[in-house]
Amino acid sequence: MESRHKSMKAFGKNLALPEVQLKIINRKNGFPTFNEKFLKVGEGELRTSKIEIMQINLGKICNQVCKHCHVDAGPDRTEIMTKKTMELCLEALANSDIQTVDLTGGAPEMNPNFKWFVSEVKRLNRHIIIRSNLTILVTNGFEDYPRFLADNAVEIVSSLPYYKASFTDKQRGDGVFEKSIKTMKLLNGLGYGKGETGLIFNLVYNPVGAFLPPGQECLERDYKRELAKNFDLVFNNLYTITNMPISRYLDYLLVSGNYEDYMAKLVNAFNPAAAENVMCKFTLSISWEGNLYDCDFNQMLELPVIEGSPRHIRDFNQSKLESRRITVGQHCFACTAGAGSSCGGEIA
């Protein structure tokens, strides 16, 4: 594979374009469509229920260039949410009863208005989750961020693809495991991951290759045992997440010749119980530009919320967005395979 110091977009790869990705993943290859399969669950079309989470993508800039990244994030990306769009998000939040704000990116910390935004969300008394890649928190210029997150009781969710360096560095880049351990020690020192403090620190496992994730509970036991034994580290929960066959992970699947088998695996592992609990039913996803999507994956594929719904945060209307029909495609099979997958791990 190509050197991973910049995004596919920076390499000028065609596959960086959402329409090219969609053409590949939605082509007829003998599989039922996601819609056909979902209809058999017997709940009718996939629709949202109550919006519980506002997931906000603060931008595509990131200090890492992970091989599986569905955002195609990297240091070269310039798309970033402005303070004005953040203000619109705050206004929408204030006019809603959504209790959780989930900040993602890129590396959300790299948005220059990150701290201001977190403080403002906190002022609205909402729970904040940040998807942090860990290494950014020990990068020059960000050293005070861990303390800031702790002071604001921000829940941290971080990818650590394995409890050993080998798999982690293969997916996320050389030296990432060591830096991640360093950050985890720092976070534990601030009270993160320790039950009594209430500062929540969760880890995310996602497969380093073309296979499905293991059972969450079993792997969590391994992670807890090995990280405690080898590094004296603690965390709250482990989420296992299935890789989405889009963007850089799609590139990996195609280049390695695993694409067809991986899609077959996802379709064959369709689990109706997981399908009933997919995260898009409870989430509203907002892009760096303020556009509205059913999830972060649809956002990257530029599949907006269905026509007739408000499509920009400036037009936010909670009741109009609830019970909207969700835009689906073949990539949705990644969320319904096996025990299911969401930003909070297994769902079945």
Next chain:
Amino acid sequence: MDTYYNPKDLNKFAEISEGAPELWKKFNSWYTEVFKDGALSEREKALIALAVAHAVQCPYCIDAYTQAALEKGADLEQMTEAVHVASAIRGGASLVHGVQMKNVNGKLTM
């Protein structure tokens, strides 16, 4: 090119049921039960299966249980150690028969 082993044949495994559906049903339910989490974890069982697959040199099983071991949370290091266990037993099994060679040699030579 024709070959006795075709990776796609693995997906046809269930077609074996055609000749003896009841036996397949029994095999399948026993097989499923065997690999469930029990006194041994699913991952430990997948690693044992991977080692046995190498000992019996079944390409289908090697393919299936490499995937299964990865999907149960094993990594290359653990899978390689499992293969070494199988290899050590196979090698050791040959070597320990050297005792028989020594017995015969002891009886026949001065």
